[in-house]
Amino acid sequence: MSTSQHSELPAALRQDLSALGGVPAPAELWERVQIARKLEVLEPVAAPAELWQRVRADLPTPQRHLHHPIFRPIFWLAAAAVLALGILLWQPPAASKAAHSLALSAPVAESSRAAFRARAHFHQAAPAEMSDVARSLAGALGSLMVEDDA
């Protein structure tokens, strides 16, 4: 931006300034304008090579990272425990799905089982005393028939 460009104020601004009449400018205005104009003409200047080393030497040591919870043994023990618990509780998806799709009988208290048995009088009989139908049912499961067993 050139100096001539600074002198060409927008027409609207000039009108506004003219409308102010004889109001005096603040005392420091000219100084601020001068400083701004000087900064605009400055060329980019490289910092001294040793500047970063000097600054870095003055920076505090970043000890705070080692105090982060992630670097504490208890964190890794807890993580390992969670991992192990997850493995212990893990079931393959297919097995879990299948297990929930079939109603399997649950264990029954022995007192209830005994109550069921008490509904009948069971007595031992020889295989030949059982009916033909009964022996056929057992035969279908692989038992020897009475005749086979003779």
Added chain:
Amino acid sequence: MRGSPHLPPVVLGLLFLACGPAQPTASSAGTSLALSSGSGSVSSQAQTSGQQIFVPEFVYPEDQLLSAHRDLQVRNSSGVLERMQEVLLADGQGHSRLDVIQYSPGLMQPYQSPSSQLVLNYENRMRFLIRYRDAHLGARAALLQNYRWTEDPVHVQVAGVDCVRYTAQSKHDMGDVEFLADAQTGLLLGWTFFANNGQILLKLETTQLNFAPNLTGVVWSSPLVGDQPYVDPADRALLGYTPRFPQYLPPGFYRQESWLRFSAGFYPGMSDMLVEIYSDGLHLVFVAQHEQTQMGQGLQFANKVVDVRQTDLGGIRLAEGDLGNRRLYVSSMLSMVEIQTIFGSLLD
């Protein structure tokens, strides 16, 4: 933190991983389960190392085109293991046939020709033997929840086939089961059911295999009595009576199948029969019932304590009793106490 005596986090994580997951994985360390190598006697009490695994998948011989000779050991009511040599024929298209060709009254006694009665019994029940006696894997959810599965790292030869031995250890003390399956195809070539005391109840092992059998003239198995799947309550009218269902099942069991068997008239006074099959994935429980118009021995009155006969046919236990004109049956490989409990839960 520098110079800390604590183990590095990565090492800690690896230590936890080495402890192994609760659910078995193919790569985790195994448990000291019942496994033994070789094709000799297998004890569920043996302690060797096995790899914990997920449930294996099997291919069943009756679904393949093959002929298989098989040795069966079955405990009789006297507690003695009898042996039978069977031949299974299958066309790979849903047809199969099972015959007994040799019989031995004991493990140390030589094979002899089977009696005509034994041959006839096989003829009548081959369909059920293949379907229910022979080991099959049930619902995977039950297999996962009810059993701990291990795989023996040492393979065995069965009928000239390199086989993997799997063990299913019951979590509910129902008895363990071992399987021998082709390491390449998963074809199931042997299995053993153990009682919860480790005693063998049923054991089958294939001795010969032929994948190109001559099936000319084979008469495939067919049901003696017609049947169809039963759906309650939609099929009650067809059944002709309101069925009783067990209020108790052993832990881990589920209803696997329900069949309406058109058995009316098969025996005097007998109505159609409802057969329900419950499973824990490996062990089956049959609960059957029918109306009986001609009550014989054991006649009881409704709502009275029922007199129930029970017997132990070696590996298979059986109970039957009458409630009014309803005859009820429970049969399974489970303990007699479990069978009694199931039976009692059928009653009001």
